[in-house]
Amino acid sequence: MKLSHLKQITTYLQNFTKISAIHRVSDTIVKIVFDKSDEIYFEMRRSDSAIFKCPSYARSKIYNAPFDVILSKRFNRANILYIELVDNDKILRIKTSVASAYKEEISYLQIEFTGKYTNIIILDEEELVLEALRHVDLFSSFREVRVGQKLLCVPQAPFVAKEYPLEDVEAFLYAQYNKEQEQKLSSLKKQKISFLSKKLRKLEKLFASLEKEESLMDEALKLQHYGNLVLSNIHTIKAYAKVFDLNDYDGTLVTIELLKEYSTPAMMANSLFSRSKKAKQKAKHLHLEKESLSSKIEHIQLFIHTVQEAPDASKIELLFPKRVQSKKVKVNESLETFFIEGYKIGLGKNEKGNIELLQNARAKDVWIHMKDIPSAHVIITTDKQNIPMHVIEAAARLCVDFTTIAKDKYLVDYTPRREVTIQSGANVLYNKYKTIEVDTR
Numbered sequence: 001m002k003l004s005h006l007k008q009i010t011t012y013l014q015n016f017t018k019i020s021a022i023h024r025v026s027d028t029i030v031k032i033v034f035d036k037s038d039e040i041y042f043e044m045r046r047s048d049s050a051i052f053k054c055p056s057y058a059r060s061k062i063y064n065a066p067f068d069v070i071l072s073k074r075f076n077r078a079n080i081l082y083i084e085l086v087d088n089d090k091i092l093r094i095k096t097s098v099a100s101a102y103k104e105e106i107s108y109l110q111i112e113f114t115g116k117y118t119n120i121i122i123l124d125e126e127e128l129v130l131e132a133l134r135h136v137d138l139f140s141s142f143r144e145v146r147v148g149q150k151l152l153c154v155p156q157a158p159f160v161a162k163e164y165p166l167e168d169v170e171a172f173l174y175a176q177y178n179k180e181q182e183q184k185l186s187s188l189k190k191q192k193i194s195f196l197s198k199k200l201r202k203l204e205k206l207f208a209s210l211e212k213e214e215s216l217m218d219e220a221l222k223l224q225h226y227g228n229l230v231l232s233n234i235h236t237i238k239a240y241a242k243v244f245d246l247n248d249y250d251g252t253l254v255t256i257e258l259l260k261e262y263s264t265p266a267m268m269a270n271s272l273f274s275r276s277k278k279a280k281q282k283a284k285h286l287h288l289e290k291e292s293l294s295s296k297i298e299h300i301q302l303f304i305h306t307v308q309e310a311p312d313a314s315k316i317e318l319l320f321p322k323r324v325q326s327k328k329v330k331v332n333e334s335l336e337t338f339f340i341e342g343y344k345i346g347l348g349k350n351e352k353g354n355i356e357l358l359q360n361a362r363a364k365d366v367w368i369h370m371k372d373i374p375s376a377h378v379i380i381t382t383d384k385q386n387i388p389m390h391v392i393e394a395a396a397r398l399c400v401d402f403t404t405i406a407k408d409k410y411l412v413d414y415t416p417r418r419e420v421t422i423q424s425g426a427n428v429l430y431n432k433y434k435t436i437e438v439d440t441r
Helices: 003-013 066-075 169-208 212-230 265-284 288-309 313-319 351-362 387-403
Strands: 018-024 030-036 037-041 051-052 078-085 091-099 104-112 120-125 129-132 243-247 253-257 334-339 343-346 366-370 378-380 409-416 418-423 427-430 434-439
Touching: 003 091, 003 169, 018 066, 018 243, 030 091, 030 104, 037 129, 037 169, 051 387, 066 091, 066 104, 066 129, 066 265, 091 427, 120 427, 169 288, 169 313, 169 378, 212 253, 212 265, 265 288, 288 313, 288 387, 334 351, 334 387, 343 351, 351 418, 366 387, 387 434
Parallel strands: none
Antiparallel strands: 018 030, 018 078, 030 037, 037 051, 078 091, 091 104, 104 120, 120 129, 243 253, 334 343, 343 378, 366 378, 366 409, 409 434, 418 427
16 A cells, blocks of 8 residues: 555544444454444555455454454444554554543554554553554564564654545545455456366266166166076086176177176176166166256356356355365265355255255244245354344345346245245245345346
8 A cells, every 4th residue: 555545545534533333354354434334444465455445345254353352342432532644654543542431441553554564453552562463473573563562663664655646535445445356356256267167077077977877777687687697507607707708598609707706607697686786776866866966067057157246256255155174074065155244154055955954954043045936945044143134135145146047136035944844855835934135137
């Protein structure tokens, strides 16, 4: 961020008198609500920091680290005493006070746009570090950022920064968001679509390699016939023979090849009968394998379309939540899991996944389904708390996105799981529901 821009943004921020709310919306983005309604976001990526405004930014999860706890405690509903740049450098300092029943609590929110040392540091009245987005030790920098320590000043830059006047600071903040989002969105889409396309190609190759039912049945009948021939000629076959010729019932010569050597002709016949049985079972269940692969291919195709149509990077981050690495956790191939502001969203990829969702959901969980249209089932895990309407709307959009690629207006029903009665499979009856509209155009 240019120092000239930061100076002008600081002047803009000096018009505000109160911090109404403050919290992280992603690992590196902090949202500050000034004077009840002005939402400003501080992107604190190292060497790529920025300040921006946007209509809304989806909260990826609820953060409860010590930094977040103290951030909320010290600055939620805090009065702003002053906002300034420290030593006319890229360090924005906001001094605040929170009046309690006992005393007034003074705090400093120091937002540093200093390249690889970009940070947000919370200081008390004595300017001691209470917490920081990033802790810095003496091995990394002479300026240690550690809880309980006095924060040293940053040396002034040995040059005079150029001035870049802004006509409209607020328009600049919105433009910063759009510019950053366009670059991030393009990169994310390319990365995620490449990942999904690789999975799609693998599934399509697997589907194409499936044997045909007629071929499997022909193979089963042939192997059964060969087994009977072996039993009919048991006295002529040598032990441990892997390839041998026999006369068929019509006098034609037949060459029989076994997978391995056997000590007796009876064992040879049993191996042929066993292979015949496996081929029959495979032919019998082939349609199930085809249905499973088809549903997986369709789901990936819908997933790719959803990524292609994602309006912003936050939607893609929602679609690809960070997974906790654990050898004990088995990935369920019938379900997709998302997180919206900390709420767990389960989505059935196919009928099996829909059934599993319905069976495992608790009474107070919220069930979502497209109205009068076969669709993916969606469950929001509530944990006995009221769910914000925008979370339900986002989950309803996922329900539509993973059901159809057609752009239109759709009605989506939602109701507590206890109001849903399973009829058969994933077919249900439900009442006491509410309906919202999802417009994908």
